[in-house]
Structures are given as C-alpha cells and as structure tokens.
Amino acid sequence: MKRRSFLGLAASGAILLNQSTFAHSVKPSKVVILGAGFSGLSAALTLFDKKIDFVILESRNRIGGRVFTHKIDEQADLRVELGAEWVGESHEEVKKLCDRFKIQLNDNRFDTDLYFRGKYSKVNKWDFDADWKKKLDGLLESFKNLNSEQQKLFDRLDWWRYLVNNGIPENDLYFRELLDSTDFGESIRHVSAFSAISEYAYSSKKNEMDLKMEGGNSTLANKIADLIGREKILTEHHVEAIVQKGKSISIKCANGKTFDADRVICTVPTFALSQINFSPALPKAKIHALDALQYARINKCVGLFSQRFWKREDFDMITDTPAHYFYHATKNQHHTKGALTSYSVGEKADMFGWHGDDYRRQTIIDSIRPIGDARNYLQKVFNYNWGQDRYSKGAYAIYGTGQWFTLQPELKKPHLNVHFAGEHLAEWQGFMEGAIVSGRDAAFEAI
Ligand SMILES: Cc1cc2nc3c(=O)[nH]c(=O)nc-3n(C[C@H](O)[C@H](O)[C@H](O)COP(=O)(O)OP(=O)(O)OC[C@H]3O[C@@H](n4cnc5c(N)ncnc54)[C@H](O)[C@@H]3O)c2cc1C
Numbered sequence: 001m002k003r004r005s006f007l008g009l010a011a012s013g014a015i016l017l018n019q020s021t022f023a024h025s026v027k028p029s030k031v032v033i034l035g036a037g038f039s040g041l042s043a044a045l046t047l048f049d050k051k052i053d054f055v056i057l058e059s060r061n062r063i064g065g066r067v068f069t070h071k072i073d074e075q076a077d078l079r080v081e082l083g084a085e086w087v088g089e090s091h092e093e094v095k096k097l098c099d100r101f102k103i104q105l106n107d108n109r110f111d112t113d114l115y116f117r118g119k120y121s122k123v124n125k126w127d128f129d130a131d132w133k134k135k136l137d138g139l140l141e142s143f144k145n146l147n148s149e150q151q152k153l154f155d156r157l158d159w160w161r162y163l164v165n166n167g168i169p170e171n172d173l174y175f176r177e178l179l180d181s182t183d184f185g186e187s188i189r190h191v192s193a194f195s196a197i198s199e200y201a202y203s204s205k206k207n208e209m210d211l212k213m214e215g216g217n218s219t220l221a222n223k224i225a226d227l228i229g230r231e232k233i234l235t236e237h238h239v240e241a242i243v244q245k246g247k248s249i250s251i252k253c254a255n256g257k258t259f260d261a262d263r264v265i266c267t268v269p270t271f272a273l274s275q276i277n278f279s280p281a282l283p284k285a286k287i288h289a290l291d292a293l294q295y296a297r298i299n300k301c302v303g304l305f306s307q308r309f310w311k312r313e314d315f316d317m318i319t320d321t322p323a324h325y326f327y328h329a330t331k332n333q334h335h336t337k338g339a340l341t342s343y344s345v346g347e348k349a350d351m352f353g354w355h356g357d358d359y360r361r362q363t364i365i366d367s368i369r370p371i372g373d374a375r376n377y378l379q380k381v382f383n384y385n386w387g388q389d390r391y392s393k394g395a396y397a398i399y400g401t402g403q404w405f406t407l408q409p410e411l412k413k414p415h416l417n418v419h420f421a422g423e424h425l426a427e428w429q430g431f432m433e434g435a436i437v438s439g440r441d442a443a444f445e446a447i
Contacts, residue, residue, distance in 0.1 A: 028263040035267035037065025042439030048228045059238035069216030079216040080329040082384040088208025091433035101223040106332045108212035110316035120370035140201040155194035162193035185296020241277040263446040264418040269392040289410040295394020297387040299349035301342045308338035309372040323367035353385030397424035
C-alpha cells in the first residue's frame with residue numbers, strides 16, 4: 001500500500017475507480033475538458049483511447065500547466081524545469097506513460113551537502129542524530145501498523161509539533177524543517193502530521209526525488225498532445241462560465257467563444273475554479289472548501305553558469321540562507337555550462353518573487369559561497385514565482401491540519417454533469433502522478 005491509498009478510498013467511497021464503478025447509462029457524445037495540464041491531458045488520453053469525442057480549453061498559450069520545461073540556453077540546448085522536477089520511483093502511472101510514449105527516464109538523484117549556521121559540511125559529513133534516526137524509523141513503522149481510524153488522528157496535529165512532542169533534538173528539527181518544507185512548500189508548522197508521516201512512511205528512499213524525463217518533463221505533455229491531436233487543444237481559451245440546463249452544458253470563454261457539451265471535466269486549480277461563474281451555483285460546502293484550501297509558495301530561481309564549478313553532477317545543497325535549496329538542474333545534459341536552481345518556499349519564496357534580478361543574483365552568490373565564487377561564472381538568472389502564478393496562486397495544494405478528510409471529499413464531488421480532477425484531489429497529491437491518476441479517474445467517472 002502506498003502513501004495515502006487507504007485514504008483515497010475512504011474519501012471517495014469508491015473501492016476501485018474504473019469504468020464500471022460509475023453508472024452513466026448513456027455514453028457522452030461530447031466532453032469538454034478545462035485545462036491542458038497533466039490532469040486534463042490524462043483525461044483526454046483516456047477519452048481518446050475510449051474513442052469518445054472531446055475538446056480541451058486551456059487559458060495559457062501553452063500546454064503542460066505546472067509542468068513547464070524552459071530552455072535556459074538556446075545555443076547550448078540546456079533545459080530546466082520551472083515546475084515539476086522529479087518523477088518518483090513509486091509513480092507507477094507516470095512511468096507507464098513514459099513507457100507507452102518511449103520517453104527515457106534518467107536518474108535524477110542527488111547527494112546533499114549542508115550549509116547551516118555558517119558551517120559548510122559536505123555530503124556524508126553531516127547527518128541526523130543516530131538515536132533520533134532510529135526512533136523516527138520506529139515511529140514511521142508503527143504508523144503503518146495502525147488501522148485507518150487510528151492513523152486519521154494524526155491529522156489533528158502538525159508535523160513540527162509531532163516531532164517536538166516525540167523528542168527530536170534541536171538541530172535535527174531545523175534540518176527537517178529545511179528539508180521537509182521543500183516537499184510541502186511551506187514551513188512544516190503548516191503541514192498535517194498525517195500528511196507528512198504517510199508520505200515518509202511509504203515513499204522511495206530518496207523521497208520520490210528519483211528520475212526525470214529525457215528532454216524535460218514537458219516531453220510527456222507534447223507526446224500526449226501529438227497523439228490525441230493538437231487541434232483538440234484550444235489554448236488561449238480561458239473559461240469564465242459554465243451553465244448547466246437539463247442535460248446540456250454551455251461553456252463560455254473570455255474570448256467570446258461558447259462550447260456545448262454533455263459532460264465537463266474541470267482540472268483547474270482551486271483558485272482558478274473559484275473564479276468560474278457556475279449556473280446553477282456550486283454548493284456552499286464546495287465553495288467553503290475552495291476558499292479554505294491553501295497552495296504552497298514556491299519560487300524557482302535558475303542561475304546559468306559558464307562552468308559547473310560545483311564539480312559533482314549529482315550536487316545539491318540544503319541551506320538556511322534565503323536561497324534555501326540548490327540542486328544541479330542540468331544533470332545528464334552534457335555541456336561545460338550548467339544551471340543551478342535555487343528552490344525556496346514560504347517567505348523566502350516571496351522575497352525572491354518580489355525583488356528583482358539584482359537581489360536574486362546577490363542572494364545566489366552569497367548562498368553558494370562555500371562551493372565557489374559564483375561571481376566568476378554567473379551569466380544570468382531566470383525566476384518563476386508560483387505564488388504569483390495567475391491561475392494557481394501557488395505551486396500545489398497544501399492540506400493543513402484537519403483538512404485532508406474534510407475538504408478533499410467535498411472538492412471531489414461532481415456538480416451535476418461537471419466532474420473534477422487535478423493534483424489537489426489525488427492520493428499522490430502535489431505530484432504529476434496525482435494529476436495523471438485524478439484526470440484518468442475523472443474521465444471514467446464522466447463516461
Ligand atoms: C514548483 C513546483 C515543483 C513541483 N515539483 C514536482 C516534482 O518534483 N514532482 C512531481 O511529480 N510534481 C511536482 N510538482 C507538482 C506538479 O507539477 C503538479 O502536481 C501537476 O503538474 C498538476 O497538474 P494539474 O493538471 O492538476 O494542474 P495544472 O498543471 O495547473 O493544469 C491546470 C490547467 O488549467 C488551466 N486553467 C486554469 N484556469 C482555467 C480556466 N478558467 N479555463 C481554462 N483553463 C484553465 C491552467 O492554465 C493549467 O494549464 C511541482 C509543482 C510546482 C509548481
């Protein structure tokens with residue numbers, strides 16, 4: 001059993017999400033999908049395979065959504081990820097799709113240096129306290145042996161408080177804060193202990209930071225689009241209103257175009273969803289859930305360097321400076337030039353997002369100092385702040401204490417013939433895997 005699998009079942013009330021679980025007597029003749037992220041593309045691929053007609057309406061001028069590969073150097077053909085980076089070893093559906101579309105998955109694991117309280121320690125020269133490590137392993141193991149009702153109780157407290165209450169030594173607490181906050185996108189004071197324990201108890205050794213697609217993760221979006229037909233994906237079609245009358249649905253876009261359908265699959269993040277005008281209106285409980293769910297503040301600032309002065313291809317470094325977490329973003333791309341991404345969360349991400357490139361350059365130079373004098377090599381910086389993204393207003397959903405079992409079931413419920421999907425509704429929430437599985441399941445639900 002993986003991460004939150006028992007949970008997904010409890011929340012949806014479904015035993016197996018396959019076509020026969022849902023009871024539509026007549027197959028829809030036309031489905032409109034909102035969003036060409038991984039969730040929308042996965043829904044479309046499912047319909048394509050079932051030979052059901054569909055069209056995707058996408059606000060942006062590109063596909064992929066929060067999967068966003070960017071060429072940081074055209075000439076050197078160096079690509080970096082502004083959104084999703086790693087494919088986890090446990091992410092079965094992503095791996096199956098990569099197999100289907102013949103996309104190579106490259107090793108993207110790193111070995112972590114630490115720059116903490118002014119002291120730099122190379123990989124293998126720092127670690128968690130040995131007794132605490134043993135204790136935490138025991139706690140994670142005993143969590144797996146609890147029944148689901150007992151596990152649910154951990155949703156009442158946050159991860160920070162859980163660690164403190166269990167006697168974590170001070171240094172280790174701050175290491176965990178630095179490391180785990182990059183997973184959740186905010187301080188672990190905001191993260192449900194249930195979410196954290198169920199993630200760490202069931203994840204791969206490197207915590208799902210295992211692989212990356214050859215050519216960048218957008219390759220999968222492009223391959224799916226090529227197969228289902230590019231003409232089926234209408235970019236710059238921002239949906240503003242959905243009107244359901246009897247069995248027919250009318251979908252209105254900001255560019256004045258209107259589409260008719262008998263089912264809609266809506267894969268947009270909650271902020272974008274809350275901006276769509278529904279008639280009849282969404283139920284109050286769903287609106288409350290949309291308002292309550294937070295999204296993580298994550299900023300990625302990529303530095304392009306004339307030389308890979310960090311030397312190790314598998315270099316990454318966690319730091320308590322504002323740059324927060326550095327990793328080699330061009331691993332497996334052979335060139336003398338290379339890129340390091342500074343990945344920061346919470347207030348640190350805000351600082352990167354709000355200030356200009358001078359601040360970003362200086363912060364990178366100061367924070368990477370133990371590795372080398374970056375002034376000699378830094379050619380440019382490129383920044384993307386997901387907290388300011390127009391459609392998601394954050395990187396991915398972050399379920400706080402007491403929210404997983406209350407908000408997610410509400411957000412999953414269909415509204416008449418409109419079905420919902422997206423990473424925020426998945427067991428593997430916050431991952432490409434979750435987006436893909438939830439899009440596929442919503443397509444089955446809709447037909
Ligand atoms: C910084 C960052 C790091 C990440 N790291 C990882 C990682 O390492 N590994 C991993 O597996 N996952 C990672 N993720 C998460 C992963 O990117 C997401 O889980 C996944 O891409 C979400 O897909 P989605 O289809 O649910 O949503 P989206 O990709 O957001 O797709 C929704 C689409 O809907 C469109 N849209 C919004 N409003 C409307 C509207 N009104 N009308 C029409 N279209 C609309 C949007 O433009 C968007 O394209 C990361 C994400 C970020 C941002």
